[in-house]
Amino acid sequence: MPERARSNGLSWVLGLLLLAGLIMLPRVVTLSQQELLVFLVINVLLVASYRLLTLTGEWSLAHVVIMGVGAYGSALMAKELAFPVPLAMLAGASIAALIAFLLSFPLFRMKGFYFLIGSFAAGEVIRLIWKWSELTWLFGGPKGIKLIPPFPDIEVLSIDFYDPVNYYYLCLIVVAIALLILYRIERSRIGLTFHAIHWQDKLAESVGVNTFGYRMLAFVIASFFAGLAGALYAHYVGTVNPNRFNVEEMVYVLIWAIVGGTATFYGPILGVVVLTILNEIVLRALGIDEMRPLLYGAILILFILFLPKGLESLVPKARNWLAGRKAKRQGSERPTEAKLPAE
Amino acid sequence: MTPELFLQTVVNATYAASYMALIAVGLVLIFGVMGVINFAHGELYMAGAYAVVALYADLGVPFFVAVAVGLLFVGALGLLMEYGLFRPLRDNPLGGLIASIGFLLILQTIAVLMFGVHMEHVPPSTQGKLAFANGVVLTYQRLYVILAATIAVLMFGVHMEHVPPSTQGKLAFANGVVLTYQRLYVILAAVILLSALWLFLRKSKFGWALRACAQDREAAALQGMSINSTARIAMFIGAALAGVAGALTAPLVSPTPFMGDPVIITAFIIIIVGGIGSLEGAVLAAILYAFVNTFVTTIYDGTLANIVGLLLMLIVLIVKPTGLFGAKERA
Numbered sequence: 001m002p003e004r005a006r007s008n009g010l011s012w013v014l015g016l017l018l019l020a021g022l023i024m025l026p027r028v029v030t031l032s033q034q035e036l037l038v039f040l041v042i043n044v045l046l047v048a049s050y051r052l053l054t055l056t057g058e059w060s061l062a063h064v065v066i067m068g069v070g071a072y073g074s075a076l077m078a079k080e081l082a083f084p085v086p087l088a089m090l091a092g093a094s095i096a097a098l099i100a101f102l103l104s105f106p107l108f109r110m111k112g113f114y115f116l117i118g119s120f121a122a123g124e125v126i127r128l129i130w131k132w133s134e135l136t137w138l139f140g141g142p143k144g145i146k147l148i149p150p151f152p153d154i155e156v157l158s159i160d161f162y163d164p165v166n167y168y169y170l171c172l173i174v175v176a177i178a179l180l181i182l183y184r185i186e187r188s189r190i191g192l193t194f195h196a197i198h199w200q201d202k203l204a205e206s207v208g209v210n211t212f213g214y215r216m217l218a219f220v221i222a223s224f225f226a227g228l229a230g231a232l233y234a235h236y237v238g239t240v241n242p243n244r245f246n247v248e249e250m251v252y253v254l255i256w257a258i259v260g261g262t263a264t265f266y267g268p269i270l271g272v273v274v275l276t277i278l279n280e281i282v283l284r285a286l287g288i289d290e291m292r293p294l295l296y297g298a299i300l301i302l303f304i305l306f307l308p309k310g311l312e313s314l315v316p317k318a319r320n321w322l323a324g325r326k327a328k329r330q331g332s333e334r335p336t337e338a339k340l341p342a343e
Numbered sequence: 344m345t346p347e348l349f350l351q352t353v354v355n356a357t358y359a360a361s362y363m364a365l366i367a368v369g370l371v372l373i374f375g376v377m378g379v380i381n382f383a384h385g386e387l388y389m390a391g392a393y394a395v396v397a398l399y400a401d402l403g404v405p406f407f408v409a410v411a412v413g414l415l416f417v418g419a420l421g422l423l424m425e426y427g428l429f430r431p432l433r434d435n436p437l438g439g440l441i442a443s444i445g446f447l448l449i450l451q452t453i454a455v456l457m458f459g460v461h462m463e464h465v466p467p468s469t470q471g472k473l474a475f476a477n478g479v480v481l482t483y484q485r486l487y488v489i490l491a492a493t494i495a496v497l498m499f500g501v502h503m504e505h506v507p508p509s510t511q512g513k514l515a516f517a518n519g520v521v522l523t524y525q526r527l528y529v530i531l532a533a534v535i536l537l538s539a540l541w542l543f544l545r546k547s548k549f550g551w552a553l554r555a556c557a558q559d560r561e562a563a564a565l566q567g568m569s570i571n572s573t574a575r576i577a578m579f580i581g582a583a584l585a586g587v588a589g590a591l592t593a594p595l596v597s598p599t600p601f602m603g604d605p606v607i608i609t610a611f612i613i614i615i616v617g618g619i620g621s622l623e624g625a626v627l628a629a630i631l632y633a634f635v636n637t638f639v640t641t642i643y644d645g646t647l648a649n650i651v652g653l654l655l656m657l658i659v660l661i662v663k664p665t666g667l668f669g670a671k672e673r674a
Contacts, residue, residue: 059437106661113380113436117611118660121653124608128653132646247604251444258441290455297448304442305431 022172026165033280034164038236040276041171042229045178047256047268049225052182054262055191056218057198058115061250062103062123063226068245069126070096070227071234072139075148078235085151089231096227097220099126104216120247130242144241151235167236174232178225183265185221194218248293255300261310270311275299352641353634358526360633361533365588366606367613367625368537369581375557375620376577379429379439383447384610385603387582391417391589392598393454399593410590417586418579420450425578430571447603454600529591536584537626543580544622553577557620609636612656618666627668 026034050063074092077083083091103122110118130139139145151161151170161167185191196204197211205211234240260271275296283289303310370384381387394413398404404412424446432438544550555563556573564570589598596602609632617628632652639648659667 106657109661110664113440114615114660114664116440117615118657120608120611121656121660125650125653125657128646128650132650133644134647251448254441254444291452293448294452294456297445297452300445300448301428301442304438304445305428308435308438 023169026168031164034168036276036280038164038168038171039233040273041168041175042232042236043253043256043272043276044269045175045229045232046226047253047260047272048179048182048265049222049229050253050257051262051265051268052186052194052225053218053222054257055186055194055198056215057201058108058111058215058219059254060107060219061116061120061247062126063222064245064247064250064253065123065126066096066100066223067226067230067233068130068240068242069099069223070230071240071245072130072145072230073227074231075145075234075240076138078149079145079147085149085235089228089235092231092234093224093227096230097224100220100223101216104219108212108215108219123250124247127242127245140241142242144239144244145234146239148234148238148240150238171232171236174228178228182221182225186265190214190217252296255296259299259303259310261312263309264312264315267310267312274311348641352637354522354526355641356634356637358522358530359637360630361530362588362592363609363613363633364537364626364629365533365584367610367617367629368540368622369584370610371614371617371620371622371625372540372553372577372584373581374614375622376553377425377429377433377439377574378436378560379432379443380436381424381581382440382443382607383424383450383603384443384581384585385605385607386447386450387417387420387585387603388589388606389454389598389600389603390420390450391586392593392596392602393458393589394586395590395593396458396598410587413590414583414587417589418583420586421578421582422575424582425574429574429578451600451603458600523595525591525594529588529595532587532591536587540580540584541622549573549576609652612652614666615656616659616667618668621666621668624666624668628666631667 026037029037046063046067050060053060053063070092072092073095074085074088077088077091078085081088103119107115107118107122129135130144131142132139133141135141151167153160153162159166161170186194193204193209193214196209197214201211230240230245256272256275257268258271259275260269261267279292279295283292283295307313366384366388369387370381373379373381373384391413394416395406395409398409398412399406424443428442428446429439432442542550544554552563552568552573553576555566555568556570556577560570563573613628613632614625616632617624617626632655635655636648636652639651
């Protein structure tokens with residue numbers, strides 16, 4: 001028990017340090033990096049919600065399009081129906097969840113590879129509907145929607161959300177709440193059922209678990225938060241178009257998830273943070289930004305070949321290594337005590 | 344829809360069916376033998392097109408030499424993928440798929456770095472490229488024969504005599520119908536190569552080994568067949584077919600580094616509709632898809648045609664996931 005209390009205390013300290021770091025971060029980087037930070041926080045929500053979907057064992061290729069549904073929905077709500085932006089964001093996320101609910105009827109008749117391709121097709125259909133000339137009056141065709149109302153400024157505190165630092169803080173709060181909810185869901189009975197469906201779907205079904213219902217639930221929840229990420233994106237950038245949500249962007253989400261690893265909650269987040277930093281520092285600093293897909297492709301191949309469980313699998317290794325060093329050091333300080341049990 | 348437009352659309356659809364069949368059959372062959380969905384297949388097609396860009400358009404090598412080099416080059420890329428990616432990941436089909444996505448990104452970036460993102464223009468390889476009025480008579484008939492023969496040869500191994508020579512009467516309609524030689528090459532290549540593949544798979548010892556591996560890999564290995572060498576052959580042939588399709592269509596579509604993206608989507612639709620492990624199904628589904636797509640594009644518009652194609656695939660996935668022509672279920 002004292003062990004546990006100490007580690008809790010340690011994690012509190014680490015958490016506070018992380019929080020302080022996240023708050024201080026935009027103050028020490030350049031303006032373009034501040035913009036990147038906003039996108040990074042949004043991408044963290046995107047990839048964390050994607051992980052909830054992968055808990056049931058299905059890999060969707062429609063997640064970025066679902067994010068787009070949230071972005072389009074929120075943008076249209078705010079622009080055409082004059083919803084207040086925060087409400088429009090929630091409405092957009094709800095539309096994404098609704099679309100996921102409808103899509104789950106055809107899609108969850110499939111599994112594995114068929115689900116992958118089926119979700120891809122469904123996503124492409126949505127994207128093509130956005131592009132379709134008949135619906136340009138609503139979705140704006142290939143050029144998309146422009147002049148999306150920005151997040152309203154808080155006059156009293158004179159907080160202007162056009163400033164990336166302020167929008168970063170806003171995203172940070174929204175995403176932190178969303179991550180907390182996602183985490184609680186995963187740790188709840190529902191989350192454990194998701195795991196059960198992933199590893200033993202026939203067995204789960206045989207003890208009375210409605211596997212279709214739970215798969216749908218995972219898809220709907222993941223899509224709600226993906227839609228929320230899309231809404232955060234839309235009202236910051238001010239414009240959305242179908243190509244922003246194409247399969248190439250989906251490939252990046254896959255890469256973040258795989259490089260980070262999907263066995264733990266923090267794995268995909270680790271993946272997106274590390275790769276974004278790598279992207280920013282290595283590629284932009286060296287001025288070879290067009291090499292980005294090549295680098296990502298090479299990283300993906302190297303990880304799938306040599307570290308298939310992702311970056312997160314390094315964490316327990318590092319912890320063991322540290323513990324081993326600690327034990328060794330304690331051993332050298334108190335040689336008699338350490339040697340006794342060995343002999 | 345006027346008769347001329349109808350005939351022209353049939354000609355266009357046949358051309359589209361031919362190159363789509365080349366690509367989809369390669370994809371199915373790779374899946375059948377190795378159990379991996381090759382996401383980079385569209386980029387192999389792109390690599391074939393750029394081989395022609397580099398050799399024929401830039402260096403002035405004769406067109407068919409460029410196509411042949413393109414075939415070998417893309418086949419070699421296939422071997423590289425087999426050796427570097429799919430062999431180490433043999434027990435992990437999802438891993439193979441993901442690795443092929445990585446390879447896709449690498450090939451695209453290399454094409455961007457070497458050729459830039461602008462569209463390439465490849466001049467047509469024949470002088471008498473447009474066959475108006477008179478030319479139509481011959482080509483249209485030949486087209487029907489080609490089309491029927493492909494289905495017949497692939498499905499039943501029957502000969503051309505079975506094709507009804509009933510097109511004579513309709514030829515008067517065909518005044519405005521155009522079939523460029525360039526497109527004819529693609530159609531001919533599809534027929535010849537796919538027939539050759541069919542013969543190879545049915546008659547040769549390698550072909551038997553290949554099909555045995557596709558049915559049951561372990562049993563085939565127990566009979567003394569080398570899984571590595573059959574996988575190599577399948578990968579080479581599958582990649583080379585995509586390469587030929589790219590090389591031959593290079594003068595017709597302006598090659599860009601991202602030309603593979605729509606192609607791989609189309610190929611997925613075709614292999615799902617046709618049944619994922621079925622070569623014959625892939626050919627028939629390519630024809631079905633090409634006709635539906637070309638006609639909807641001509642009558643309505645391209646976006647709707649794409650939506651219809653994807654919905655077709657979704658319906659097949661929901662109603663009959665083994666595909667229209669795939670009888671047996673594959674794991």
